[in-house]
Amino acid sequence: xxxxxxxGFVILISAxxxxxxxxxxxxxxxxxxxxxxxxxxxxxxxxxxxxAQATNSNLSIPQIANLFSPNVTGRVQDIGNFTDFRTSxxxxxxxAPVPRAPTYVAFSAFDLTQFSSDCPSVAASTVxxxxxxxxxxxxxxxxxxxxxxQSGFWHFDEQGRVDYYDLWIPALQDFSSIINAxxxxxxxxxxxVAKQVCQGAQKVCTxxxxxxxxxxxxxxxxxxxxxxxxxxxNTSLISQLELTNLNxxxxxxxxxxxxxxxxxxDKLWADSVACRTVHLILAEVDPGVHCPHxxxxxxxxxxxxxxxxxxxxxxxxxxxxxxxxCPHD
Numbered sequence: 001x002x003x004x005x006x007x008g009f010v011i012l013i014s015a016x017x018x019x020x021x022x023x024x025x026x027x028x029x030x031x032x033x034x035x036x037x038x039x040x041x042x043x044x045x046x047x048x049x050x051x052a053q054a055t056n057s058n059l060s061i062p063q064i065a066n067l068f069s070p071n072v073t074g075r076v077q078d079i080g081n082f083t084d085f086r087t088s089x090x091x092x093x094x095x096a097p098v099p100r101a102p103t104y105v106a107f108s109a110f111d112l113t114q115f116s117s118d119c120p121s122v123a124a125s126t127v128x129x130x131x132x133x134x135x136x137x138x139x140x141x142x143x144x145x146x147x148x149x150q151s152g153f154w155h156f157d158e159q160g161r162v163d164y165y166d167l168w169i170p171a172l173q174d175f176s177s178i179i180n181a182x183x184x185x186x187x188x189x190x191x192x193v194a195k196q197v198c199q200g201a202q203k204v205c206t207x208x209x210x211x212x213x214x215x216x217x218x219x220x221x222x223x224x225x226x227x228x229x230x231x232x233x234n235t236s237l238i239s240q241l242e243l244t245n246l247n248x249x250x251x252x253x254x255x256x257x258x259x260x261x262x263x264x265x266d267k268l269w270a271d272s273v274a275c276r277t278v279h280l281i282l283a284e285v286d287p288g289v290h291c292p293h294x295x296x297x298x299x300x301x302x303x304x305x306x307x308x309x310x311x312x313x314x315x316x317x318x319x320x321x322x323x324x325x326c327p328h329d
Contacts, residue, residue, distance in 0.1 A: 034160060043106075050093045068161055077310075086289075094285045113127065122154070131179060132145060149170055190262040193273060197277055201295075204284055213248075213249050223251060257276070279301060
């Protein structure tokens with residue numbers, strides 16, 4: 001009886017006090033360091049050399065060779081699936097903010113607030129990214145605007161490299177509104193974003209990657225009519241759009257995108273303007289792959305995906321349903 005009481009006391013004390021770092025399995029430290037290293041490369045300007053090499057179609061990037069498997073694949077809810085090394089690199093580092101008008105923010109720090117890894121092949125984590133003004137020429141340089149949260153699961157190969165990931169970013173719409181200092185629910189903002197996507201697409205997607213060309217059926221009057229705006233009652237809004245500044249391809253693009261739902265950054269697997277804004281950023285890294293996603297058809301990415309496909313199509317992506325469970329579970 002006395003032995004049982006002592007044993008119960010030991011178990012209770014063990015529950016109160018977590019394992020010290022000295023008693024953690026070696027895989028805990030290894031996997032933590034791998035994830036921390038990945039996130040460190042998203043901190044501005046650390047991601048720039050990675051993106052420069054990815055832009056040059058370099059599939060061997062020394063800085064991250066020990067972090068990702070060459071066959072890495074994963075999902076980020078609700079942004080999309082990334083089914084190879086290159087597209088995974090584009091997601092992690094190509095979408096990490098760089099200082100741009102109007103707020104000039106980027107990730108300035110990260111904090112792995114939650115982490116667990118009980119076996120070499122699996123880990124779970126939550127990270128907070130500090131998002132601050134990152135342009136030294138700005139008077140508010142260093143000012144923190146907000147934070148971005150990402151949680152999820154990681155799988156590692158025998159060499160300790162990430163080969164699968166299943167991650168989630170909550171409230172991306174709110175985050176995007178803060179870092180861009182706009183209200184995406186306002187129609188004028190939605191139309192201006194569509195215009196910016198069109199202007200960006202014409203600059204990035206050229207030659208064989210061109211998505212929007214001149215259409216004889218598109219003229220300024222027809223575009224305004226398509227917006228269902230009364231030229232007399234909506235003079236201010238039409239003036240803000242400055243559609244006369246668009247070239248023929250940009251005007252054709254705007255005529256098409258202004259008829260599509262703007263959507264939300266919380267659901268980017270959709271035939272929406274919001275989806276195309278993200279893929280325009282990715283098109284700057286790889287126009288051959290992502291320009292079709294910015295185009296009128298969505299290129300198989302900016303299309304309306306069924307709910308079940310977005311969330312539960314695990315076997316084609318991860319090879320099995322239980323990829324993120326330790327082998328002994």
